Amino acid sequence: MDLKQDIKLAVDIVIFGYEERQLFVLLIKQKYGKYKGRWLLPGGFVKNKEGLKAAAIRELKEESGVVVDDLEQLFTFGDDVKRDHRGRVVTVSYFGTVKPSSMKLKAATDSIDAKWFTIESISDLPYDHNQIVETAFNRLKSKLNYQPIGFNLLSKKFPFSDLENLYMTILQSPIDRRNFRKKILSFDFLEETDELLSKGSGRPATLFKFNKKKYQSSLKRGINFEIKFA
Amino acid sequence: MDLKQDIKLAVDIVIFGYEERQLFVLLIKQKYGKYKGRWLLPGGFVKNKEGLKAAAIRELKEESGVVVDDLEQLFTFGDDVKRDHRGRVVTVSYFGTVKPSSMKLKAATDSIDAKWFTIESISDLPYDHNQIVETAFNRLKSKLNYQPIGFNLLSKKFPFSDLENLYMTILQSPIDRRNFRKKILSFDFLEETDELLSKGSGRPATLFKFNKKKYQSSLKRGINFEIKFA
DNA sequence: ACAAAAGTGTTAGACCTACACCCATGG
DNA sequence: CCATGGGTGTAGGTCTAACACTTTTGT
Known part of the structure; x- marks a missing residue:
């Protein structure tokens, strides 16, 4: 076993919402760190004895108050060794869908706010989060064609x-x-x-x-x- | 940053080959550890400054001699916290296709042998490798329907x-x-x-x-x- | 009565499916 | 000349795409 491996494992979550002919993505406002005050995808580090999907569901709930019982794995981002300024971080991304009006948004732990953004309005997210959102949106579109x-x-x-x-x-x-x-x-x-x-x-x-x-x-x-x- | 995180990150690769009306999967024979002498998927730990896909391509080459220039990411296995007896290991799986007769198999580093197995003949692989192979096979079948x-x-x-x-x-x-x-x-x-x-x-x-x-x-x-x- | 959104059928053409015989070669 | 695998066309049915008017309500 390679004892020198020093790679952190995170999850990021793209939640889509739809209301009044508009498609929204859930973002949170960061509380700490380099991107304090910036809007970005909910997510965080995986705990040692926690499944990946469970981590995603937990982080989502903690940071935004949104509760889902299932998420779909999207893609694992880790080809770019420098995607995170804090060191080597590989992130497993998830996506889910939700009806915004059925959820009360509520920030906690690492976030100071949580809000729905129309998909057109989000640009310049930190890290590679724009790419993650784009990947999720493409998946959503293609799933629509063969799954209800x-x-x-x-x-x-x-x-x-x-x-x-x-x-x-x-x-x-x-x-x-x-x-x-x-x-x-x-x-x-x-x-x-x-x-x-x-x-x-x-x-x-x-x-x-x-x-x-x-x-x-x-x-x-x-x-x-x-x-x-x- | 969570300094206590202790999760290892690995890659596993499913390579399909086709010859004479038979579909094959590439397995290697393990050289060390608990599963010494057992056949399983090529794979291994990701290096600190190495992209995920690059790690997969490297491990594949090191353990089997098979050289590919691209692999497709399949799925990241990490919901089961105990999928690996060595501790918490999350593995990003990749799959690729190759023409067996164009490749000379050659074991090295962690493997003592590399061989093609028909898809029906593989069962009882260590870890969750059967599940990984199954996932890859399903993906192969479905891709066949919409991609050449x-x-x-x-x-x-x-x-x-x-x-x-x-x-x-x-x-x-x-x-x-x-x-x-x-x-x-x-x-x-x-x-x-x-x-x-x-x-x-x-x-x-x-x-x-x-x-x-x-x-x-x-x-x-x-x-x-x-x-x-x- | 008008504006706004819901509900509803038909037709032409494209595409899919099922199906069987001849061709070129090796032995 | 027989066995083996390669190459080809058509017709019926199904599915898709294009298209516009009537119904029910609120104002």
Whole structure:
């Protein structure tokens, strides 16, 4: 065993939120160190007896108050030996999705504030955090095409138009409402409720909910959820 | 900075090779330690001033003699705090593809031997290496469906039947030769040479080669290389 | 009655799938 | 001349893409 190895292991987390036709990323304001006062991704060092994903979930909660029960591993950044000024730090990045209005943001430990930023507004993050966000955003976009990923980002019950707008926002391109609805409904993992939602003017929308059981049983039957729109 | 962190960082590499309608994985025979004499994945600890991918390429070469110029990051294993008996070790796994007959295997440093094993024949590897191989195999299968990945696994010039067999071997299902050829040729990244290859009896096959430039320019034009066969 | 958002079908063309015979060579 | 592997076309069905008007509500 190489006793001289001196590499620190960290985790960084990219949390996406969606609200009112806008996609947001969660950032925290650093309390200490070189980047005190700067906004950056939640994250921190892994504890000796703590799993990687567990560390990510813990740091996220500590620094922002956001609680998730699962995160997906994104990429491990460690090709650049000098990505961190404090010495050699390798970071395992995670990403997750959340509905902002269901979370109360609350800074603690290393952070003095936590806030949602639109994805366009973040630039010049410290370290390689811009690259991490970009990687996460690309993954989000590509996952949208083959997994019904959007449902964490919406309310439990939502009008169909929310889904449409979510896809259009993330993919940054218009989609055909009729074809989209047909395709999604054909997958048969949405359930129509008998509730309606009026928001301001216009015809009230029937609310749908995601039926996880149906989704998973379709998955087992090997059904592909590919969604392609120009 | 957490001075008490005591986590070692390693890399493990899954190299796939294809020859004669069989898919192989490269393993090395361990020279030292608890698993002395056992076959397992090439890999080892990352040096302080060495990028992760560079460490993987170096370890691969040192332990097996296999030289690659690129590897793809697969997954970072570190949720199980006790995956390594030597203490807390987190490993970043990589995978790559290679044509076995173009490589001379040569053990050195930590390994006393290096050998190709068919994917079916490997079981009971030390640590969580079975899980790593499984992860890599799944990735290989899924990449086959949307990237012309197979070309590292074949000779520079190859008969069309080699590609067919490669796909059938990896996906473990028969494919329709006519439809497969039509689809692949429609992507227009293969170039027909005027050479023929006779192997034993049967009509000689025209040799094709992969045209990387055409592939990349198609990629830029946003063409999708999706290949689906039951 | 008007503005705003929800809901809904059809058609043409592209793509996928299934399928069987002839060709060129070696032995 | 037989065995072996290489090379090729078509038709039916399915899926995709493009497209516009009606319904229900709030103001």
